[in-house]
Amino acid sequence: MIKSELIEKLAAENRHLTHGEVERVVNVILNGMTDALSQGGRVEIRGFGAFSVRDRPARAGRNPRTGEAVDVPAKSVPFFKSGKELRERLNASGDA
The missing domain is CATH 1.10.287 (Helix Hairpins)
Structure with missing residues (x-):
């Protein structure tokens, strides 16, 4: 959606x-x-899940075309953890 x-x-x-x-x-x-x-806060929607921010440290990466080493800077990325009710609804429909 x-x-x-x-x-x-x-x-x-x-x-x-x-x-x-x-x-x-x-x-x-x-x-x-x-x-x-x-x-830097957290957003929680009961029954659905919680959004938070995680920090990724700087690292050395590689350019896939040339193989050359590239410095990848540190960054913050969003992280989602699903709530118990959401997980249960998703798994209830997939009883195999």
Whole structure:
């Protein structure tokens, strides 16, 4: 599901809200999550999962075309850990 599909689904289920209002609500939520993560915080949605930031140290990499050594700088990356309810729903549908 992409952002526009989420907005369409929410607008269809909440006919009392305009498409623009639903889009603003989704944007406020996503911007709030982004701001919290960019400040080093954590975002937890009970039953769904938790987003956090992990730091990756600088390392030596290789250019795949030339094989030349390249310095890869340190960076922060988002990390998602699924919640118990989400894992249970995903695994319940795949009883093999």
